[in-house]
Amino acid sequence: MLTYTLRRLAYLVPTLLGITLVTFFIISLAPGNPVDFIRGETMSARISPEAYDEMLRLYGLDKPIPVRYVIWLKRLATLDFGKSFLDHRPVISKIKERLPATLILNGVSLLLTIAFAIPFGLFSAVRHHSRFDKIGGTVLYMLYSLPEFWVAIMLIMLFGVKLDILPFIGMESLDARQLSFGSYFLDRVLHMVLPTVCLTYGSLAFLSRFVRGSTLEVIRQDYIRTARAKGLDDSSIVYKHVFKNTLIPVVTLLGILLPALISGSIILEYIFSWPGVGALYFDAVLSRDYPTVMGLSFITAVLVLLSTLVADLLYTSVDPRVSYE
Amino acid sequence: MRLLRHGVLVAILVVTACSNDTDREGAAKRNPPPVEQPAYGGTVLRHLQSDCKTLNWVLYTTVYEDYVLRYLYDYLLDYDADLQIVPVLAESYDISKDHLRITVTLRDSVRWHDGEFVTSDDVKFTVDKILDPAIPAVNKRSWFEKLDKIETPDHRTAVFVWSEPYAPALHALTQLAPIPKHVYGQSDFMEHPANRAPVGNGAFKFEEWRTSQTISLLRNDDYYRDNAYVDRVVFRIIPDQAVALAALKTGELDEMKVRQLQWETQTNDKEFLKKFEKSYYYVPQYNYLAWNCRSVWFKDKRVRKAMTLLFDRQSLNEKVYSGYAELVSGPFYINSWAYDKSIDPLPFDPQAAKKLLDEAGWIDSDNDGIREREGVNFEFEFSSTGSRIALEFAQLLQEECAKVGIGVEIRQLEGSTYFDKVYKGEYDAAALSWRLDNDPDIYDTFHSSEVPPIGLNHTFYSNTTVDSLLELGKVEFDPDRRREIYHRVHRLIHEDQPYTFVNSVPEKRPISKRIGNVVISPDGPFRFYPGAIYWFIKSDFVNAKK
């Protein structure tokens, strides 16, 4: 087990290198550079040839791309992500101040997804081909088919403007911190309602159908048939045997779902003025803020790889059939 | 007591300025606010579409940062609501006979928000930083490139010594707000903690910046002029325009800049008009189509003129902007003295355009529906960003061109790529706009030495007469003669049509009626002194919810 973990950890290194390499070259080769972007933003900027070159040098962009990559790597070795071209702040502090917002939104959404999808999937599988299964599945797919930005705007118009009962800007009200703890907490919760709903409804279909599939597999296994044959009633079979076994692939899946959720929230962060990393990444790419792009890609990749690793370890420790080989 | 008296004075001044403004320009369609006793307290909620990157005055680049910084820093000189230069942080200024020395005397006892005095050392420090090649202050540096040195004979006097006569020199001082030397001092300028927690000298001081959420400012009770009225100004960062409008309507914002279609379709119901005053004003800006004068199609000015004749700008103004736009015929701010109002924009005249194209040798000889000359088809690429306006331009042009046998392919590019192409001159035609300065010097955008990849003359426009006039304009100090020079430039550029000058479109900004003392200069409610500093919340609203 320990060797397996260590080996998996060792595997992370080439993967991470690969990710950073690909990102670095894609973003560096893309047309445009931060200097042009700054000029573009301030259209009246007059810039002399010397000043232009000077700015390039200032950002370290006068060197060839491979050299820049090596420099970046060297810095990374000391956990230095460099400084943003846009505001000259350390990339790490920019990410640090935004990551919690993204994590809390995605975390809550993930929990909600699990809480709704697993029972729904289980029930669909047990009542395979029943009306509940078919119609429930179709309804979920219908939800999934609605573009989230559209749903978000509609919900804002309805609950935010027409009914005026739910806030839709940012994480808390302006006067939130003068409130008592109870009302402060409530205020934060209310601000989360709309973005969470929008982030959750899509992945519901995905996860519940997945649970349904893997439950069906389990149900067909011999030991379940035996249990049935022995006269155990359906519900106790489901809860005693099927549910536990269904969880195994679901755990693995969550590792995959995490990066999806993080990136899926870019649009919602934009609409709900949510101060998360999605918006940061979007701006960084558009303005060719290379250090921020690289820092973010690296950190999300690490998060994702670690979560997949944890999922796999859980998987192997839960399921005796899988060896650490 | 003292404060109150002065406060009333300000209010009256403001009303006068406002009504003047309405009569003179017709730009501000806002009625003068009823003279009301300003009330203290309350919070003004302003909108930022995107977060600021820095609140270091030397490093800022965007209009959003400008919105915030104008509350925190006062300029040496500034434009007032009538676009006249007035001393602000300076008590007075004096220009030497040879125009090479401007002596600025600072006001006595102006303090930074941390209690230190503002001195001429701060002024020198700021200019040094602007000119420091290791600091990317491009947008400000250009004004001081002709500056030889700054002398500081005493702590209240700063002498700007120019290396050669420079007509926009005084204007340059309206582009200079000192930052505190003792705060920024020796440590790393670009990453200084004060870049996110600035120490200013203005009517408001910095309170808090919550990334991508809010920036809040507190009234400075030790301001060297009359204190402001509201306790707080809070900027809320709301990137999506539709959401921001929803926020405005639910009272989460007091003002925002709205888009044309929002203005037309979503801000006209009774409820809205009861709560908001709709203001619009022509800022120094114009939209244009750029024709790359080095391309095979547009090197001939007859062709460029034909393109302008083909582009129905009048009906564009009426239909796309519902009349909220002015046609322009040249490269200057329509409300400035440099703009020659006697030059009429070219009309929409496809027949004349066809004739010009024929004259220039672009004829459809092989009957395939596309004009050609010397084996080259008249089919070009029209680059634009994703902005709706740019695309509308492109599509209207495409339609008219198709009718006379010119093929237009619209190429929409992502922002950074687009600017890269434009600045390198690697495009055929493009839809762009310039944001202008109050000074009409356009050397950098039309002089033939300023071509890409470095200069901003991205159409590669070249006209020796215009070149020499632009050189003259930089060194002519007599207002009448300088006006004459720029009027001639206007006429020549109009004849050459390196751009199709399309229009100038006003900014449209509903402002909540709970706000008093709103003054709208020709350049809008913010970009002058005192701008929005003396806004107040009308007494009936101070204690009301939101």
Add this chain to the structure above:
Amino acid sequence: MSSRRDTNRSDAGEREKSPGFAVVVWRRLRRDRFAMTGLFVITTLFVVSYLAPVLANNKPIAMRWQGRTYFPAVADLFPLRYIMRYPELRTLDYSVLRQDPSFQQIRTPVPYSPYETSLDDKLQPPSSRHWLGTDTLGRDVCSRVLHGARISLQVGLVAVGIALTIGLLLGSIAGYYGGITDILISRLIEVMMCFPFFFLILAVIAFLPPSIFNIMIVIGITRWTGIARYARGEFLRIKKQDFAHAARAIGASDRKIIFRHILPNSLAPILVSATFGIAGAILVEAALSFLGLGVQPPTPSWGGMLSDAREFIEVAWWLALFPGLGIFVTVTAYNVLGEGLRDASDPRQALPDTR
């Protein structure tokens, strides 16, 4: 958006190897009313979108001009060939022709092209003239929705085609050859999967300007990993089975084994994942449009139309409703069909439970 990634299961179980597998799947599918509805909707959409030029066009379907008969709208179905035959139609101004009372023509049901702007008619609600209203430039929404169907369906199909090609190719190579090839490709797949999908798309879009074709490529090259992983697993499994050994024993080439024996066996689950993939790709295009990185105007795409409409939901509901409905119906249909296909191609599944 890859929370909406294809929901194919990694282990689809053993499959029948008889040539009649497709027939069996089809038979099962036909009994699934939901899936058949989905299939019907998709087929209809394809037919309608293909016929868009003769359904909505400012050119007539048929007309007499200078003594000859032309079919200009029909010609738009095959634009290139026709224009070469009748260059004289290229600059014809139909609005001028129509002023002649003797001009004979048969018009399309929706007599507007998706590009024709008419600023006098902007933001008109649905009426007998404009069935689904007009947009901010006075273009006919009905015409744009019909032509947009073409683009949106195309984006889905081509993007998934690209993803399938890359995924199958790399996955099968890895699975079939194993060894160092497998390790390299597996690492590559792992690298790609760790990119949050939207981040990758953004990075690539910075590189490729957003044209229709590039959008398809971008979506395609960011969605192949699931398929590759699946294909690799299948190949690993199948190549150990008897028939592959047998084929090799009688001297069949690698290529032949792959194409003749292994691929057909993994087709059904791949079809399932492609169906879900198309649904996902259409949504991704919509999301990209929201960020201003989707299919470029003036080309109508549902995503783009919906994204433009979001500011006018209060004042012009028809702008958001109809393209939104288009996306909704199409994506639902694909998903329901995919679900049906999956159930139908699962060999261990008995005939529908009677319980």
